Amino acid sequence: xxxxxxxxxxxLFNTANPETLEWFLSxxxxxxxxxxxxxxMEDAWGNAVYFIASGxxxxxxxxxxxTVTLAILGRGDFxxxxxxxxxSPRSTDVVALSDVELLSVSAQRFIQTLFKDPQLQHRMLQxxxxxxxxxxxxxxxxxxxxxxxxxxxLVSLAESYGQSTEQGTEIFxxxxxxxxxxxxxxxxxxxxxxxxxxSKGWIKIDPENQTICLINTKQLTHLASGTRxxxxxxxx
Numbered sequence: 001x002x003x004x005x006x007x008x009x010x011x012l013f014n015t016a017n018p019e020t021l022e023w024f025l026s027x028x029x030x031x032x033x034x035x036x037x038x039x040x041m042e043d044a045w046g047n048a049v050y051f052i053a054s055g056x057x058x059x060x061x062x063x064x065x066x067t068v069t070l071a072i073l074g075r076g077d078f079x080x081x082x083x084x085x086x087x088s089p090r091s092t093d094v095v096a097l098s099d100v101e102l103l104s105v106s107a108q109r110f111i112q113t114l115f116k117d118p119q120l121q122h123r124m125l126q127x128x129x130x131x132x133x134x135x136x137x138x139x140x141x142x143x144x145x146x147x148x149x150x151x152x153x154l155v156s157l158a159e160s161y162g163q164s165t166e167q168g169t170e171i172f173x174x175x176x177x178x179x180x181x182x183x184x185x186x187x188x189x190x191x192x193x194x195x196x197x198x199s200k201g202w203i204k205i206d207p208e209n210q211t212i213c214l215i216n217t218k219q220l221t222h223l224a225s226g227t228r229x230x231x232x233x234x235x236x
Contacts, residue, residue, distance in 0.1 A: 001025060001053075009076055010051055012123055020117040027109050031102040039102065040080060040094040048104045049080045055100030056161075056172040060181075061092050069181035072097070072174055074161030081124075084110060098172055098210065138184065144226050146189040151224035153183045154203070158214050168215040173207060 003021040007013045013021060028051075033039055039050065039057060052075055059071040059079065070092060073079060079094055084107045105113070114121050134156060141149050154171070162169035180190040197203045202216040214220055 009053065010078070011076060012051075012078060012127055013120065015119045015123050016117050017119065020113060020120060023116070024105065024109075024113050028103040028105050031104060033096040033100045033102065035096055035098050037096045038093060039096060039100070040092075047084075047107050049078060049084060049107070049110045050094075051078045051103040051105075052076065053101040053103055056097040056174070057094050057100055058097050058178055059092050059094050069178040072157060072178065072182055074157070074172065076161065080104075081110070097174065097178070138182075141226065142184050146183075146185040147193050148223060148226045149183045149185055150179070150190060150193050151220050152226075153179065154212070154214060155217070155221050155224045158217070162214070165213065167204065168213045168217060170211045170213045173205060173210045173212050 001009075003018055003025065006025060007016065007021060013024070016024075030053075031039075031050075033055075052073060054075055056072065056074045057079070058069045059073065060067045060069045114124065137152065138149075141152055157171050157174075158169040162171050164170075176190045176194065177187055179194075180187045183190065194203070194205065197220075198205050200216075202214070202219055204213040204215055205211075206213065
């Protein structure tokens, strides 16, 4: 992969200098994982950072025999950095939601890369703060109607990882259980709201191609903003 294409694909590197990118690309390792394969296991010590070149993964936490999905990540994002930065075992595991192409770099070389480029350090801090802000928004919306919360999840995923098409913005057809987990609402509510959004033409669910297309982004964004809070939401 050329340095320009790499920096365009991964926002973390869009301010990195060319020398940093060339060195980094010389040490990354490519991996392919099929749907359902565990990429990282909980309690494993951090030994690499992973970058998603294509596909979707879920970050989950184990609670006894049950699991809860904490986040959905797609093309251009990365994971595994926290276990490296605080030198502790991983508190979550990562599973491929679709076929996934990943690039990895060892912990030592990732730290070396950060030391080489102050702009990269700053950019990484920005992206980690962005994740914290997204979690704060999710926390603040936990008392809002389920439709508002789910619309916020869909819009956020589309903004971060969506692919533009003639119909709208496409994301992966995420299993409803995972959508429910990351939205902090029930599976029953998730199913009903998704069916309603599909019937209204705001989204188009395509199980065959494993996609969800956000067609009426304006209405979904309006709903996600919570401006209808206090009134009956249009999908309930």
